[in-house]
Amino acid sequence: MAKRSIFLYLAIAVAIVWSIFPIYWFCRMAFLTPNEIRLFPQPFMPQVFEFGTFYNIFGYDYEYAAGYVSGASGQSNQIIRGVLNGLFISSIVTVITLLIVVPLAYVFARMEFRHKQKLLFAVLLAVALPPVSTLIPFYSMYVQLGLNGTRFGLIVVTLTITVPFVAWMLIGYFRNLPPIERLARIDGYSRTSCLLTLILPLAKSGIAVAAVIAFLFSWNEYTYALVLVNGTSANTLPTAISGFLGQYPEPGNLAASVIVTIIPPALFAYFLQRHVTEMSLVDPVR
Amino acid sequence: MAKIDLVKLRKTFGAYVAVEGLDLKINDGEFLIMLGPSGCGKTTTLNMIAGLEAASAGDILFDNVNVTDLPPHERNVAMVFQSSLLYPHISVRRNIETSLRHTTISDADRKRRIAEAAKMLEIEPFMDKLPGQLSGGQRQRVATAKAIVREPSVFLLDEPLSALDAALRLSLRSELVNLQKRLGTTTVFVTHDQVEAMTMGDRIAVMNSGRLEQIGTPDEIYNSPSTVFVAGFLGSPPMNLLEGDLAGGFFRRGGLAVPIQGPGGKVTLGVRPQDVTVTEATAPGALPVTVYAVEHLGRESVLIADDDRGNKVRALVAPGWHARVGEKLGIMPDPARCLLFDTNGARIYETVARAA
Amino acid sequence: MAVGSAGQAIQASTPSRKPRREMSDTRFAFLIGLPVLVFLMLVVAYPLGYAIYMSLHQIVFFGGYRANFVGLKNFIDVWSDKSFINAIWITLRFTVESVVLTMILGLCLASIMNQRIRMAGLVRTLLFLPWCVSSYAAGLMFGQLVRGQTGILTTISFTFGGTQGVDLMGRATVVEVLAVANAWLMAPLVAFFLLANMKTIPKRLYDLAAIDRLTAWETFRYVTLPPLQFTLFVFASITTVLSMKMFDMILIMTGGGPGTASATLTYQIYKRSFKDLNLGYGAAMSFYLLFFILGATFLIYLVWGRRVSR
Numbered sequence: 037m038a039k040r041s042i043f044l045y046l047a048i049a050v051a052i053v054w055s056i057f058p059i060y061w062f063c064r065m066a067f068l069t070p071n072e073i074r075l076f077p078q079p080f081m082p083q084v085f086e087f088g089t090f091y092n093i094f095g096y097d098y099e100y101a102a103g104y105v106s107g108a109s110g111q112s113n114q115i116i117r118g119v120l121n122g123l124f125i126s127s128i129v130t131v132i133t134l135l136i137v138v139p140l141a142y143v144f145a146r147m148e149f150r151h152k153q154k155l156l157f158a159v160l161l162a163v164a165l166p167p168v169s170t171l172i173p174f175y176s177m178y179v180q181l182g183l184n185g186t187r188f189g190l191i192v193v194t195l196t197i198t199v200p201f202v203a204w205m206l207i208g209y210f211r212n213l214p215p216i217e218r219l220a221r222i223d224g225y226s227r228t229s230c231l232l233t234l235i236l237p238l239a240k241s242g243i244a245v246a247a248v249i250a251f252l253f254s255w256n257e258y259t260y261a262l263v264l265v266n267g268t269s270a271n272t273l274p275t276a277i278s279g280f281l282g283q284y285p286e287p288g289n290l291a292a293s294v295i296v297t298i299i300p301p302a303l304f305a306y307f308l309q310r311h312v313t314e315m316s317l318v319d320p321v322r
Numbered sequence: 323m324a325k326i327d328l329v330k331l332r333k334t335f336g337a338y339v340a341v342e343g344l345d346l347k348i349n350d351g352e353f354l355i356m357l358g359p360s361g362c363g364k365t366t367t368l369n370m371i372a373g374l375e376a377a378s379a380g381d382i383l384f385d386n387v388n389v390t391d392l393p394p395h396e397r398n399v400a401m402v403f404q405s406s407l408l409y410p411h412i413s414v415r416r417n418i419e420t421s422l423r424h425t426t427i428s429d430a431d432r433k434r435r436i437a438e439a440a441k442m443l444e445i446e447p448f449m450d451k452l453p454g455q456l457s458g459g460q461r462q463r464v465a466t467a468k469a470i471v472r473e474p475s476v477f478l479l480d481e482p483l484s485a486l487d488a489a490l491r492l493s494l495r496s497e498l499v500n501l502q503k504r505l506g507t508t509t510v511f512v513t514h515d516q517v518e519a520m521t522m523g524d525r526i527a528v529m530n531s532g533r534l535e536q537i538g539t540p541d542e543i544y545n546s547p548s549t550v551f552v553a554g555f556l557g558s559p560p561m562n563l564l565e566g567d568l569a570g571g572f573f574r575r576g577g578l579a580v581p582i583q584g585p586g587g588k589v590t591l592g593v594r595p596q597d598v599t600v601t602e603a604t605a606p607g608a609l610p611v612t613v614y615a616v617e618h619l620g621r622e623s624v625l626i627a628d629d630d631r632g633n634k635v636r637a638l639v640a641p642g643w644h645a646r647v648g649e650k651l652g653i654m655p656d657p658a659r660c661l662l663f664d665t666n667g668a669r670i671y672e673t674v675a676r677a678a
Numbered sequence: 679m680a681v682g683s684a685g686q687a688i689q690a691s692t693p694s695r696k697p698r699r700e701m702s703d704t705r706f707a708f709l710i711g712l713p714v715l716v717f718l719m720l721v722v723a724y725p726l727g728y729a730i731y732m733s734l735h736q737i738v739f740f741g742g743y744r745a746n747f748v749g750l751k752n753f754i755d756v757w758s759d760k761s762f763i764n765a766i767w768i769t770l771r772f773t774v775e776s777v778v779l780t781m782i783l784g785l786c787l788a789s790i791m792n793q794r795i796r797m798a799g800l801v802r803t804l805l806f807l808p809w810c811v812s813s814y815a816a817g818l819m820f821g822q823l824v825r826g827q828t829g830i831l832t833t834i835s836f837t838f839g840g841t842q843g844v845d846l847m848g849r850a851t852v853v854e855v856l857a858v859a860n861a862w863l864m865a866p867l868v869a870f871f872l873l874a875n876m877k878t879i880p881k882r883l884y885d886l887a888a889i890d891r892l893t894a895w896e897t898f899r900y901v902t903l904p905p906l907q908f909t910l911f912v913f914a915s916i917t918t919v920l921s922m923k924m925f926d927m928i929l930i931m932t933g934g935g936p937g938t939a940s941a942t943l944t945y946q947i948y949k950r951s952f953k954d955l956n957l958g959y960g961a962a963m964s965f966y967l968l969f970f971i972l973g974a975t976f977l978i979y980l981v982w983g984r985r986v987s988r
Contacts, residue, residue, distance in 0.1 A: 077833040077843070155711070164972055192721065234409060301809075305809065
């Protein structure tokens with residue numbers, strides 16, 4: 037038994053290193069001094085942990101203990117705006133996605149109707165569309181409609197990613213709920229009240245997971261944002277970060293802002309792992 | 323309480339015919355079993371009575387009122403589903419309460435009815451638990467309580483015991499029958515289990531491939547099956563069905579010769595295992611068989627043997643009876659207890675058995 | 679209803695054949711699904727239509743915008759374009775490696791999380807972390823992790839007395855690095871669903887396996903794996919689609935390089951459309967990509983999904 041548990045803890049250690057080391061190696065730069073960053077080879081760990089770069093990206097100067105001052109980043113306006121826009125856009129996208137997808141997935145998962153397979157295929161087609169091929173059409177459409185550089189425009193385009201993808205996942209989830217609609221009909225629930233008062237509370241774990249997935253897709257969306265809102269007032273965090281990749285690379289600030297992008301999803305991840313047993317795609321054993 | 327009439331009921335799913343031209347009268351207060359193999363249309367019929375599925379053609383009448391197009395809750399039916407389906411996320415009490423959603427009864431009445439149902443089914447200790455925290459048997463009782471609390475005119479059960487273990491099934495069987503007799507509610511009970519059917523029902527309707535094969539009391543169904551399907555489906559151990567020729571006052575098959583009169587030609591002879599005697603292999607007129615196994619059931623034993631065409635033939639023998647596997651024996655049916663069926667599976671009634 | 683004519687009264691007295699009927703499935707589905715589908719169709723159909731239009735034209739920007747109808751010329755021309763053929767192979771290599779790695783990693787992570795261990799919540803959260811990283815950030819991270827100048831391998835090599843940097847971003851291994859990064863990114867999601875699925879496997883089966891003295895591997899192979907088939911199939915499809923669509927990570931990490939060593943179809947489409955401004959040609963390529971994606975999913979369904987889907 038002891039042998040097994042040593043093996044197990046070794047496996048856990050390897051898995052954890054595998055999962056967080058790439059993150060660590062990059063984010064470590066946020067704490068390296070400019071001199072350390074220029075070193076070859078690079079050090080495993082920073083000498084001191086100071087949060088100067090975080091002050092910098094949000095527009096404040098910071099005086100290090102060593103005596104030198106790192107100035108506020110020129111990108112800070114974009115970063116602050118990116119965080120606010122990102123939170124705003126992702127929240128709206130999440131809410132709209134759920135409003136759209138929950139009834140849609142429910143209908144596809146639980147009801148039989150004509151042309152269902154064809155419509156499912158349409159959803160699959162929407163999942164399969166590569167953003168890189170719809171960029172130009174969207175760009176030209178947005179220029180004509182005046183939606184370029186607007187948060188509304190980005191919300192609409194992000195919905196085209198979240199809706200089909202989340203729908204695809206939720207359909208499988210809804211399919212596995214027990215067939216309580218039959219019971220509900222005997223008890224005199226209408227279809228709508230059955231969905232609202234019985235299915236929704238029953239499916240709350242799955243819907244919560246769907247919400248997180250929608251939020252993350254929106255929060256992390258880069259390709260459309262780069263073309264449609266980069267450099268405008270509707271800028272989101274990913275595109276703001278790409279500013280650091282430009283002519284004057286600031287690796288420390290870049291790493292600090294990447295850490296900022298990971299924080300909200302990480303909080304979600306902690307929340308998600310507790311709902312893990314609820315998200316099975318197969319029939320639960322009765 | 324209601325009597326139910328099904329008139330030329332038909333249900334199709336696309337090209338597939340699930341129920342075909344079903345005529346059935348269910349008497350007021352009766353416990354009717356719908357029995358048949360899976361896919362025979364019995365659950366579809368139940369769903370149509372409940373209103374969960376729309377009939378493709380035909381009518382359903384409750385006390386001569388056409389309810390064919392009424393939604394389920396306006397029919398005043400209660401239903402217990404397979405594996406005792408309940409709302410998994412709300413408490414037992416609220417599960418039972420939802421049955422009374424659309425009634426106009428007072429709050430006090432509502433409480434009283436729930437309390438009565440809970441008492442009757444002995445589920446008071448776990449009224450505030452979630453269905454997932456209960457055992458299969460407890461869930462079954464809750465589902466039953468949920469059904470009776472409405473005081474429905476028709477009580478519909480869809481294989482409610484199938485997910486339970488054997489001992490529990492046995493006790494819940496008599497409990498359900500007792501409850502039904504006390505309440506006197508017209509009940510339709512769907513099952514594929516012939517023991518449940520024989521022990522519980524006032525009458526049994528045997529269905530096969532969407533059609534009604536026979537309806538009658540358990541005694542009629544068992545002793546006087548009207549088709550070869552019913553004959554083979556009911557009874558444990560099952561009836562021996564032997565194909566052969568009827569000519570010159572004898573049913574013949576290989577060495578077997580049973581003196582029986584009837585219209586000549588190809589027929590199937592049916593005889594229950596308790597109506598045959600085991601003889602020497604060489605006995606004249608007996609079916610020569612080879613012993614395959616002997617099952618001891620305690621009160622009796624069953625001989626299972628292969629005949630020369632590879633069919634399994636069963637005979638009831640005394641509990642102490644022994645035979646070696648591979649031993650040659652003869653099987654002799656009692657002509658007076660034999661049933662004949664034509665090639666379409668219909669019973670041939672105009673037969674006269676002669677003394678051997 | 680108000681008192682009507684004699685005709686109405688007679689109608690009312692005869693038992694009506696069609697009284698208030700419940701809403702049918704079709705009607706309910708229609709009411710709920712139609713607005714959504716119309717929205718989806720609009721925002722999907724317009725770009726799709728526009729892309730079809732572009733793919734049939736040669737679009738010229740210099741000397742004034744012009745779109746000359748060229749029929750299927752773009753669709754035919756790509757086949758004599760070496761960079762397109764090259765991109766197909768790179769995409770195939772990247773996708774197959776990504777999907778296989780993701781499935782294996784997902785199974786490993788899920789198996790580990792399925793053990794009874796202390797601080798299981800913390801372990802799970804840590805193992806889920808890559809999932810929180812966006813694909814562009816993953817591109818940044820792995821780019822920095824394996825590049826000779828900044829990479830961990832260089833640091834390790836020097837620690838053990840090496841004198842040379844180790845760079846995996848070379849022509850030979852760049853696609854594999856991308857696939858590993860992609861698998862690193864997608865595996866937690868797969869593991870998450872596999873774990874949920876593993877939790878539904880009855881514990882009795884493991885007792886039975888112990889009685890039959892199955893080794894750990896046999897237990898995994900014959901007890902754990904079979905019930906996971908459906909989930910594995912679903913995620914093989916999803917990760918195939920996601921891998922074939924992957925763009926931002928590749929753009930940030932390698933920019934298609936070195937040379938064209940990591941120029942997948944998505945990257946080639948980007949390059950043709952945005953750098954060469956050859957919009958019609960890029961659009962034609964993107965239709966091939968779309969067909970490949972649909973074809974690949976369909977193929978997975980044919981050889982695997984039909985057997986395991988209920």
